[in-house]
Amino acid sequence: MEYFLQQLINGITLGSIYGLIAIGYTMVFGIIGMVNFSHGDIFMVSAFVALIVFLVLTTWLGMASMFFALIIMLVVAMAVTGLWSWTIEKLAYRPLRGSFRLAPLISAIGMSLVLSNFVQVAQDPRNKPVPPMFTDVIQVVTSAEGFNTVLSYRQIAIVLITTLLLAAFWYVVQKTSLGRAQRACEQDRKMAALLGIDVDRTISATFVIGAALAAVAGCMYLMYYGVISYQDGFIPGVKAFTAAVLGGIGSLPGAVLGGLLIGLIETFFSGYFSLAYKDVAAFSILAVVLIFMPQGILGRPEVEKV
Amino acid sequence: MSASSFIKNNGKILLASGLVAIGIFGPLVGLKSEQNMANELILVTRPELVAWIVLAVLAMVAAVLVVRSMRDAGKFDGGTKLLAPISNALAPAVRYLPGTGLALLIGFPLIIYYGLGAGMMPKWIDNFGILILIYVMLGWGLNIVVGLAGLLDLGYVAFYAIGSYAYALLSLHFGWSFWLCLPVAGILAAFWGILLGFPVLRLRGDYLAIVTLAFGEIIYLVAKNWSDFTGGGAGISAPRITFFGIKFDASPDGFAAWMTWLFTSISHTFGGGDVLVSPAPWYRTVFLYYVILALALLTAFVTTRLRRLPIGRAWEALREDEIACRSLGINTVSTKLTAFAVGAFFGGLAGAFFGARQGFVDPEGFKFIESAIILAIVVLGGMGSLIGVAIAAAALQGGTELLRELSFLKSIFGEDFKPELYRMLIFGLAMVLIMLWKPRGFVSTREPTAFLKERKSVSGSHVKEGHG
Numbered sequence: 001m002e003y004f005l006q007q008l009i010n011g012i013t014l015g016s017i018y019g020l021i022a023i024g025y026t027m028v029f030g031i032i033g034m035v036n037f038s039h040g041d042i043f044m045v046s047a048f049v050a051l052i053v054f055l056v057l058t059t060w061l062g063m064a065s066m067f068f069a070l071i072i073m074l075v076v077a078m079a080v081t082g083l084w085s086w087t088i089e090k091l092a093y094r095p096l097r098g099s100f101r102l103a104p105l106i107s108a109i110g111m112s113l114v115l116s117n118f119v120q121v122a123q124d125p126r127n128k129p130v131p132p133m134f135t136d137v138i139q140v141v142t143s144a145e146g147f148n149t150v151l152s153y154r155q156i157a158i159v160l161i162t163t164l165l166l167a168a169f170w171y172v173v174q175k176t177s178l179g180r181a182q183r184a185c186e187q188d189r190k191m192a193a194l195l196g197i198d199v200d201r202t203i204s205a206t207f208v209i210g211a212a213l214a215a216v217a218g219c220m221y222l223m224y225y226g227v228i229s230y231q232d233g234f235i236p237g238v239k240a241f242t243a244a245v246l247g248g249i250g251s252l253p254g255a256v257l258g259g260l261l262i263g264l265i266e267t268f269f270s271g272y273f274s275l276a277y278k279d280v281a282a283f284s285i286l287a288v289v290l291i292f293m294p295q296g297i298l299g300r301p302e303v304e305k306v
Numbered sequence: 307m308s309a310s311s312f313i314k315n316n317g318k319i320l321l322a323s324g325l326v327a328i329g330i331f332g333p334l335v336g337l338k339s340e341q342n343m344a345n346e347l348i349l350v351t352r353p354e355l356v357a358w359i360v361l362a363v364l365a366m367v368a369a370v371l372v373v374r375s376m377r378d379a380g381k382f383d384g385g386t387k388l389l390a391p392i393s394n395a396l397a398p399a400v401r402y403l404p405g406t407g408l409a410l411l412i413g414f415p416l417i418i419y420y421g422l423g424a425g426m427m428p429k430w431i432d433n434f435g436i437l438i439l440i441y442v443m444l445g446w447g448l449n450i451v452v453g454l455a456g457l458l459d460l461g462y463v464a465f466y467a468i469g470s471y472a473y474a475l476l477s478l479h480f481g482w483s484f485w486l487c488l489p490v491a492g493i494l495a496a497f498w499g500i501l502l503g504f505p506v507l508r509l510r511g512d513y514l515a516i517v518t519l520a521f522g523e524i525i526y527l528v529a530k531n532w533s534d535f536t537g538g539g540a541g542i543s544a545p546r547i548t549f550f551g552i553k554f555d556a557s558p559d560g561f562a563a564w565m566t567w568l569f570t571s572i573s574h575t576f577g578g579g580d581v582l583v584s585p586a587p588w589y590r591t592v593f594l595y596y597v598i599l600a601l602a603l604l605t606a607f608v609t610t611r612l613r614r615l616p617i618g619r620a621w622e623a624l625r626e627d628e629i630a631c632r633s634l635g636i637n638t639v640s641t642k643l644t645a646f647a648v649g650a651f652f653g654g655l656a657g658a659f660f661g662a663r664q665g666f667v668d669p670e671g672f673k674f675i676e677s678a679i680i681l682a683i684v685v686l687g688g689m690g691s692l693i694g695v696a697i698a699a700a701a702l703q704g705g706t707e708l709l710r711e712l713s714f715l716k717s718i719f720g721e722d723f724k725p726e727l728y729r730m731l732i733f734g735l736a737m738v739l740i741m742l743w744k745p746r747g748f749v750s751t752r753e754p755t756a757f758l759k760e761r762k763s764v765s766g767s768h769v770k771e772g773h774g
Contacts, residue, residue, distance in 0.1 A: 052337045056337065083330055120727065128347060
């Protein structure tokens with residue numbers, strides 16, 4: 001029971017990270033129907049930006065308050081990653097709108113290689129460890145056998161920040177004019193353009209918002225695992241994509257739900273079955289969902305128009 | 307147009323792109339995290355590097371702006387007129403390229419032997435010739451799936467892995483020879499291709515890509531973790547290739563001894579003396595070279611033949627417009643499945659060859675990055691073009707070797723500069739640029755397989771693609 005509870009806590013934490021990345025996939029797919037393959041590497045870039053900001057704050061400025069350090073890390077990482085994503089969309093994806101079907105995906109794969117190898121060249125191929133942050137834990141339950149179920153401050157911070165940002169994000173999408181424009185473009189891009197919505201600007205904004213949320217995930221990832229390397233974008237990226245597909249691609253609550261589910265499945269699978277095959281489990285879910293339930297849990301079935 | 311009016315007109319764009327360049331490169335290039343002696347991370351600043359990068363970005367943006375304004379003024383037509391004599395001069399060269407290339411490939415070991423000496427044989431034939439040909443073959447195999455049938459397969463390396471492991475395991479457990487394992491490995495890979503193809507047939511292009519990626523990663527992870535069967539991360543050894551049963555070694559029944567016997571008996575029949583063939587390590591290398599050359603040519607031959615068969619035409623029709631295909635009564639299920647199976651078959655053959663060349667199979671060669679490299683080869687070469695894919699493979703592998711040789715760059719950028727690290731960066735950029743500039747790839751003309759009276763190449767950019 002205690003073991004179960006511990007896995008549940010870990011799974012929700014991991015799921016929050018996946019959910020944040022998944023939103024970027026699902027939003028971009030919803031608005032321009034493209035799998036943004038480089039999104040996982042955008043997440044990795046954001047973790048590196050967070051790492052550098054963390055080092056600037058701690059080693060140069062000697063900041064002691066981890067709380068403020070985390071806030072600054074989040075803000076800077078969101079800004080820089082958003083700028084990266086904006087630039088990439090403008091240079092590598094926008095000119096390909098209306099090109100042949102696979103062109104944007106291939107361009108995105110190329111961009112993914114560029115990002116990971118750029119970071120490898122600019123920052124060394126080695127793993128980058130950071131000193132642990134928020135190491136305190138709360139003991140939730142202590143069982144008779146002495147197994148402690150713990151909830152660390154880190155995990156609380158991750159779940160709290162994720163919830164907070166999701167609420168802010170929800171507000172932007174539902175209540176602001178930008179969100180309205182986004183939803184309009186998602187439903188019918190041509191009609192939205194006819195009604196005076198700047199479609200290009202809206203798509204840019206979508207990429208920036210997706211990248212900013214991925215940057216939050218990147219900060220969380222760095223804080224949670226305490227290590228990052230240039231290769232770390234690929235696997236979380238594919239898992240987050242799995243989450244977006246599982247929740248129903250194009251659906252924002254679906255992305256969060258899918259993220260949580262994937263996080264839980266992965267944690268329970270590695271907790272109860274096999275640690276080595278946890279990625280196999282995630283990838284199998286992706287294949288099974290895409291084959292048997294392509295519309296996902298909350299998505300709309302896709303109608304093919306001729 | 308004067309410089310001042312150029313700045314006046316475009317100053318805002320230049321300023322903005324400079325700021326963006328500082329914003330994206332500043333933190334990641336300007337501040338480098340490094341481990342000090344105490345294993346703590348510290349920051350090293352590199353402001354001059356950022357300045358150089360920003361200047362380069364500005365120069366590129368300015369160049370683009372100049373070209374654009376000239377084009378708007380009608381003074382510049384994108385270089386078509388400028389390049390016309392070059393492309394005219396290249397046209398006959400392109401026609402003779404397949405023949406000349408083939409002759410060069412067959413004579414390659416001789417050229418190396420007489421040009422550079424036997425000592426250079428392992429380096430040039432093994433690192434250069436065999437590796438390039440493996441990638442050429444993989445590119446041609448994937449070309450069937452991506453280039454002809456238009457199904458984006460991001461997990462092609464899985465079939466390569468299946469072929470390699472099939473060879474290693476079959477020869478380990480049953481003692482089968484390479485020549486028996488080779489077709490079996492291909493058929494096994496094709497079988498897996500069908501197995502994967504069946505459920506994913508209904509998926510649209512990009513979903514299909516992601517599922518094949520997942521499949522490729524699953525194969526990699528299983529190969530890595532199922533230690534009892536595949537040897538896990540440590541890998542398993544596979545027997546080295548033999549000359550139809552004769553080992554390449556110095557033993558009395560080895561290749562050299564056998565050749566000695568063969569040439570001596572030939573020589574005796576004509577009344578000559580004894581001939582001694584001394585053992586040398588490059589016999590195997592040369593033999594491997596011709597085996598992979600034959601396999602690659604087989605792939606090319608089968609591809610060109612299949613393109614003229616109804617199934618090949620159905621593949622290309624499927625690539626152009628799936629819905630139109632279905633309404634014309636083409637069975638899309640069997641068409642896609644055969645494309646998957648044939649592509650996988652050649653991947654499997656290449657894998658078995660790889661196992662025999664290495665004498666060792668481990669999962670690290672079958673990561674996603676390999677699939678990405680093979681896809682890059684197909685995309686850069688021009689989807690559907692055999693010559694283009696071969697050139698791209700040679701450029702990729704040759705380019706890597708070339709980058710390694712560029713030691714003079716060290717004198718510019720310092721001793722720590724490792725040009726070969728930039729390989730994938732350059733290839734990723736090339737993939738993006740090719741998509742922007744020539745989405746159909748470098749060699750993007752289409753040779754029609756059916757024609758009336760005369761054969762005309764159609765530029766890929768004139769072929770419109772439907773959805774499907």
